Amino acid sequence: MLTLLTFPAAFGQFSASPFCVKTAYMLQLSGQSWQRSDMLNPSKMPHQKLPVLRTSQRLVADSDLIRDWLETQGANFDADLSDIQKAQSRALIRMAEEHIYNHVVLDRWGNDEVWPILRDMFFTEVPALIRRPVTHAIRKSVMKRMDGAGVSRFSDTERTDRLERDLEAISAFLWQSPFLFGESPTAADMSVGPVLAAMRATPKETQLTRRIKTDTLLNSYLDRLEQAIPL
Ligand SMILES: N[C@@H](CCC(=O)N[C@@H](CS)C(=O)NCC(=O)O)C(=O)O
Numbered sequence: 709m710l711t712l713l714t715f716p717a718a719f720g721q722f723s724a725s726p727f728c729v730k731t732a733y734m735l736q737l738s739g740q741s742w743q744r745s746d747m748l749n750p751s752k753m754p755h756q757k758l759p760v761l762r763t764s765q766r767l768v769a770d771s772d773l774i775r776d777w778l779e780t781q782g783a784n785f786d787a788d789l790s791d792i793q794k795a796q797s798r799a800l801i802r803m804a805e806e807h808i809y810n811h812v813v814l815d816r817w818g819n820d821e822v823w824p825i826l827r828d829m830f831f832t833e834v835p836a837l838i839r840r841p842v843t844h845a846i847r848k849s850v851m852k853r854m855d856g857a858g859v860s861r862f863s864d865t866e867r868t869d870r871l872e873r874d875l876e877a878i879s880a881f882l883w884q885s886p887f888l889f890g891e892s893p894t895a896a897d898m899s900v901g902p903v904l905a906a907m908r909a910t911p912k913e914t915q916l917t918r919r920i921k922t923d924t925l926l927n928s929y930l931d932r933l934e935q936a937i938p939l
Contacts, residue, residue, distance in 0.1 A: 712728070737893070748832070831846070
């Protein structure tokens with residue numbers, strides 16, 4: 709049986725990580741039998757990140773490479789899509805995972821109200837005596853990454869505007885159909901959905917959680933996706 713190495717469930721989601729949720733969705737739709745194995749520290753994983761799929765032969769790191777692997781085993785998440793839709797799907801996936809995701813990370817790790825919740829949830833394995841300095845250093849390195857990606861260098865107004873344009877692009881698809889490319893979920897939904905769901909699930913009210921929760925179209929899309937692929 710396949711084993712998905714994943715960060716644990718959090719904030720009402722299958723995992724705190726949208727990439728782990730994405731992979732769980734793909735496994736579920738692939739028809740393969742699989743189980744989850746939770747871990748908090750991915751430092752021994754091939755990319756020092758999760759998700760990772762354990763197959764009978766090897767560890768497959770990275771949600772996109774796991775998708776490729778599942779497709780070599782017969783899954784086809786975009787079977788009914790035209791070539792142009794597949795291209796649009798790829799662009800939506802990159803937008804969600806490489807841009808919107810950073811807004812979610814900043815909204816969680818950069819927020820002094822959310823931070824203690826993350827610290828107490830994700831770093832229980834760090835001995836209590838050194839937990840504060842260790843987690844402080846980890847938080848600092850995540851914030852440095854956000855600075856490197858540029859997202860934390862914008863003013864609040866500029867950042868909101870950048871995110872808004874992405875959400876409008878996603879909404880343009882969802883005005884046409886219940887899922888991004890039609891009546892049922894495809895690969896793009898399994899990336900975009902979990903990132904937006906993570907944005908909604910942040911355990912304090914923020915500008916981002918409000919933005920999703922008050923958007924009927926996006927909010928109902930996320931509910932629909934969760935119902936379409938129960939985990
Ligand atoms: N490109 C990777 C991204 C995975 C990723 O960023 N995972 C994060 C959690 S959301 C992680 O493991 N972070 C731990 C770290 O960077 O130390 C994928 O698609 O699987």
